Amino acid sequence: MTIDREKLLDIYTRTMKVAGFDEKMRSLLMSGKLATIYYTMRGQELVTSAMMAALNQDDYLVTTYRGQHDQIAKGVPLDLLIAEIAGRATGTCKGKGGSMHITHPATGVMVTTGVVGSGLPIANGLALSSQNKKDGKVTVTCFGDGATNIGAFHEALNMAQLYKLPVIFLCQNNHYGEHTAFADHTKVDSIVTRAAAYGMRGVKVDGNDAVAMYAAAKDAVDRARAGEGPTLIEAMCYRMMGHFFGADFSYMPPEHIEEMKAQDPLPKLNALMLEHQFPQAELDAIVAKLAAELDAAVAFAFDSPFPDADEIRKDVFEEEIAA
Amino acid sequence: MTIDREKLLDIYTRTMKVAGFDEKMRSLLMSGKLATIYYTMRGQELVTSAMMAALNQDDYLVTTYRGQHDQIAKGVPLDLLIAEIAGRATGTCKGKGGSMHITHPATGVMVTTGVVGSGLPIANGLALSSQNKKDGKVTVTCFGDGATNIGAFHEALNMAQLYKLPVIFLCQNNHYGEHTAFADHTKVDSIVTRAAAYGMRGVKVDGNDAVAMYAAAKDAVDRARAGEGPTLIEAMCYRMMGHFFGADFSYMPPEHIEEMKAQDPLPKLNALMLEHQFPQAELDAIVAKLAAELDAAVAFAFDSPFPDADEIRKDVFEEEIAA
Amino acid sequence: MSDTETLEASASKAKKPKQITMVQALNAALDEAMAADEGVILLGEDVGAKQGGGVFKVSSGLSEKYGDHRIRATPISEQAIMGACVGAALAGMRPIAEIMLMNFVTVAMDQIVNHAAKLRFMSGGQTNVPMVIRTTTGVGVGFGGQHSDMLEAWFAHVPGLKIVTPSNAADAKGLMRSAIECNDPVIFIENILCYGLKSEDPGVDYRVPLGKAAVAREGSDVTLITYGRTVLDALEVAETLAGEGVSVEVIDLRTIAPYDEATVTASVRKTGRAVVLHEAVRSYGTGAEIASRLHEALFNELKAPVQRIGGAFSAVPMASVLEQAWIPSKDEIADAIRTTMEWKR
C-alpha cells in the first residue's frame, strides 16, 4: 500500500492538531484552569485523522464522549470547541452540551453521545436520509470496543446492511471499555468477526499505521458513496491513559502498557513522514503553527462570557419556555 | 443418526398432545366459546417436543407468547393451562397472566414473555443461578427468527458465552416475524451464523426431522450440563397459519405455502413412527387417550370460576395493596 | 390485530356520507403529509405492502404509492427504528417511527429520552428532531400485562417531548398533520379501542393545532378533564349526571404536552370543581400534575379538592373480569363527581 504525499501531510496535520489539543486540555485540567470531565484520546489520534481525511466536510459524523479527536479531525473549529468544553456562551452548543455533546453541523458533526452504542442507530438515520435524498453523503460513526456488546450495535448493523446504507461503523478498538479489558467483555477474538453476522463487509486494520488505516477508510468511503453499502472497520489502537482525565489505570497490566507504548502513533507517524521525505523542520513548522492556533483558541474560550441563566428556557422546544 | 424407540414414543406423545391442544383451541376460538388472543404454533410442534424430551422436568424454560407448545411439551398440565387461557381463577396464574404469560415453576416454566427477545437475558439469569448453585439444571429459551434482530438477543448471547452458562438458545426459525419474511428482516442467510459472533457453538437443524432435532437438542443439553457452555440451535420450521389465530396471512407467497405443507411435521412424524415399527393402532390409541385428557381439561377450565375482582390488589407486592 | 370495532357502535349509529374511522383518518393524514413533503417517511415493523400495510393497517396502501424507501418495513429492532428516525430528522427529514404497541417503547427509551428529546437543547439549538413516534395501546381488549400500558406520564416528565392523543377520528387526522409538521419530537398515542371510531371526514389538509384542548361538552358545575378513549366514558357519564341535575363540562386535552393550562384553568375557575380522569395507572399519572397545577392556581376558588381517577395499581390483568375491575369504571367517575359536588369546604 502506498499513499500520496499530500494526503499524508493532511493526515499528519490533523493528527498533530488533535495531539496538541489533547495535551493542552490535560495541562489546563491539571493546573485547575479548567474543571470538567474530559476523556482523553491519547493513543487514538491517528485512527480518526486517517478516517476523516477520507471524508468530505459535509459528510456526517456521529461520535462519543471520547470523540474530541474525531471532531477536530472532521474540522470543528478549535475555538468553538474549547469554548464549549469550558462552558461558555460562545461554544458550539452555547455551553449547554459540553465535551460529551459536541454538535457542529457546519462540519458535519451531527451528534456526540454519552450513551454507549447509541450513536450507531442515529448514524443509520443520517445515512438513510442521504440514500433517500441521493445527496451523496457518507456517514461515519465512531465507537469503542466495549460498545460492540450493547444491543444498539446489533440492531444498527443489521438494519444498515438490510437497507445497504452509506454508513461506516468505525470501531476504535482500544482494548478497554472503562476498566474492563477486551478479553473480559467478550469471547470473540476480534470485533470484525461480527460483521459476518449481518452479511456485512468487515475490515480489521492497524489504526496506528497511517497508510493501512487511510486505505481502509478510503475504500469504505468509496464503496458507501458508490451505493455498495456499509462497512465495519475495526481499527486497533490503544487508550494510553485512564478512562477519563485523572482516572486511575492501575488495572492495566504492565505488559499491556509496554505494548501500547511501543505502538504510540505519534512517533510512528513522525517516522513515516521522514520516510516520505518530509523534512523535520517542515513538520516542526506545522506543529508550531498549530500551537499558535490552539493558543488563540484557548484565549478565545477563556475570554468568552458564560451563558445567561435564562438559556435553560431556550432550545427545549422551538418556542421558548415561559419564565 | 438413530434414536431409541422409547424416546421416539416420548416425542410422539408430546407432539400429539400439543397438536391436539392446538386444534382444540382453534375450534374453541372459532366457535366463539373462547375469546382471547392465541398464537397458534401449528407447524412447530415437533421442534419443541424433541427439545423438551431431552430435558428433565426441573430444567428451566423461558418462552414467548407463541410458547404453548413449549409449555405443554415441558409438562404444564393441560387443565391449568387452559383455565389460564380462559381467564379462570384456577389457571396457572389465576387468570392474571393469560396465554402470553404462562408460568408454572413446578414444571420449570419460569417465564413466558410477550416482548420479543426479552426472554433471553432472563434465561441467562436462571442459568447463572444454576452455575452458582451447581444444581445441574439446564435452561432452555425459545424464540423466533424475528427476535434475533433485537438488542436483547445480542447482549444475552455475548454474556452467556462469556460466563459459559448452561443455557440453550432455541431459535424456532419459522421464516416469518409477524408479516415480515426472514429475507426481509436480515441479510444473513441463517441465524446460526450469528453464533460465531460470540464464539458460541451453533447448530442448524431441520426441526421437522425428529431424529436430527432430538440429537441436536440432546447434544446441547449434555454439553450445557457438563459445563461446556451454551449452544445456539436454529431449528428450521414453518408457521403454518397467521401470526395469531384469525390473522390474515395472504402476504405469504404460494410457493412458501406449498413448501411448508410438504414439511408438515405431523404426517412426517407419523410416517417415522411407522418406519420404527409402531403400529398405527397403537399411535391412534395414544391420540385417543390424549383427546380424552384434553376434553377433561377443557371441561375443568370452563367449569372453573372467574377470579375475584380484588385479585388486582394481590401479587403486586408480597404484601397485599390496601383497597 | 383483532376487532377494533368495539366502540364504533356507540360513537356513530347513523351512516352519514363522509364518515371515516380513526384508522382511515390516520392513513389519510399520512398519505397527505407524504404527498406534500417527500421528507416524510415511515419506519416500523410490517408497515409495507409486502407485509399487508401494518398490523393495524394504518399504513395500508402507502408503500405502493410512495415506495419502499419512504415506507420502510423494519426488522424487530425498536432501538434501530427510533435511532434511524432521530438521525433522519437531524438531517432535515420528517420521519415517523411506528412502535407497534406502547409497551415496546421500553426498549427504545434511550433514543427517545436521551436523544430525541435532548438534542435540540444539548446542541444549543443547532439541530432539532422533527419526528413523530406513533404507537398504540389500550386496556379492554385482553392483551394483558405487557401490551396494554399507558405511559404518557413518563414522557410528560421529559423536557423536549410533545405528547398527543386523539379521542376521535377527525382529531386524529388533524393532530397527525400538526404532529408531522412540528419541529420537535412528538409522541402520538393511539388507542386500539378507538381505531374503529368514526367521525365525519374533516377533509383534506385539516389541522388541529398542538397545545389546544377541546371543550367536548359544556357544563357549569364541575370540569371533567381527560384525553383519549376515556373522553367517551366522560361524555357518557356527563349525560347520566345531567339527568341528576349536575352540569358537567368535559375537556378533551388532545395534547398532553404542551398542556393547555389556559383552557383548563378557565373552565375550573368557572365551575369551581374538577375531576381528572385517565386510563393510565392513577398513581404518579398525569392526573397528579394536572390536579397539582389546579390546586396551585385556584386553591382559594376551588369548592372541593380535585379528584383523580385512573387505572388500578397493578399490571393490567388478562382475565376479562379483572381487566374490567382495573379500568376506571363509569360508576367510579360518576361517584367522584358526586363526591366533588357534595363537598363542604
Add this chain to the structure above:
Amino acid sequence: MSDTETLEASASKAKKPKQITMVQALNAALDEAMAADEGVILLGEDVGAKQGGGVFKVSSGLSEKYGDHRIRATPISEQAIMGACVGAALAGMRPIAEIMLMNFVTVAMDQIVNHAAKLRFMSGGQTNVPMVIRTTTGVGVGFGGQHSDMLEAWFAHVPGLKIVTPSNAADAKGLMRSAIECNDPVIFIENILCYGLKSEDPGVDYRVPLGKAAVAREGSDVTLITYGRTVLDALEVAETLAGEGVSVEVIDLRTIAPYDEATVTASVRKTGRAVVLHEAVRSYGTGAEIASRLHEALFNELKAPVQRIGGAFSAVPMASVLEQAWIPSKDEIADAIRTTMEWKR
C-alpha cells in the same frame, strides 16, 4: 468517577471515631449481605477486582472475598445485566444489578418494567423477583444532559417496584440491607454528590425499614417533604428560616415507594402547610403525586396550597452556571416556604 467529597464538609465537621462515608456504608452493607446469604450476587460494569472494584468503588474488595461468580463484571450490556438479575431472582437468588448511571436505565426499561415489576402479578404469585437495582445520578457535578437525570417518578408510576433513596451514609447502609432482603424488586438510587457524606457507623446488621420516612428535623409551621441529596438543602433552609421565626419540619422520605403516607399526612395535619422538594424535573415529578395526595386528604385543613419545587424544564445543562440555574436553589426553597406562610385562604 471524580470528587465526591463536595458535600462532606457540610455534613460532618468533627472527626468522630467511627465515621463512614456513604460509599463505605454501601460497601459494608453489600459485604454483610453477601456474607449472610450466598444468594446475594452483584452484576455490573467494572465491579470486579480486576477492574478496580467499580468506577465509584462501591464494590471494592468484594470480588476478592466472594469470587468472580458472585461479583460479576459484565460487558456493557444493561439489558443483559438486568435480565440476568431477573432470572437469578426468579431462581431464588437475591441479585443486585448495578447500572452505572441512572440515565442508562433507559436501555433496560423493558426488563425492569415489563418483567421485574410484573412477574409476580402475571404469574399469579407463583414467582417473585427479589432483586435490587442500584444506580447513581445527581445534578451539580457537570456531567451534562445524559448523565444527571433523576427518573424516580417513572418507576413510582409502575406498580410492582419499590424505590429507595438515602440521604446519608447510615440510612444508605440500613436501607440497602432491607432492600436486599425485600422479596420484590427495589430501585436503589444513590446520589453521586452524597457518596462522600459521612455518618457515624451504625454498626453491623443495621436495618432501616422500607416504607418509613424519617422526620429529619421537627417543626410546627410548615412541612418540607423531600428525599436524597436535597434533604441537606432542606435542613439548611430550615435553619435559615428558624432565624426568621418559621419552624420547618423536614421529612426525609427515604423510600419513595412505598410512600409513607401516614407520617407525611400526620405532619401536614399538624403544620397545615407543606412544600415538596426534589431534584428531578418539577413537572410530572413525584412532587405532583405527593401534593395531590395531600390536597385530597387535607383539603379543608390546609392553610395554603402545597408548593412544589424541582428541577427546571430542560435537559440538565453542562455549563456550571446553567447547571446551577437548573437546580432548585435554597433561595427558591425558602421563598416557597415564605409564600406558603403568608398565604391567605
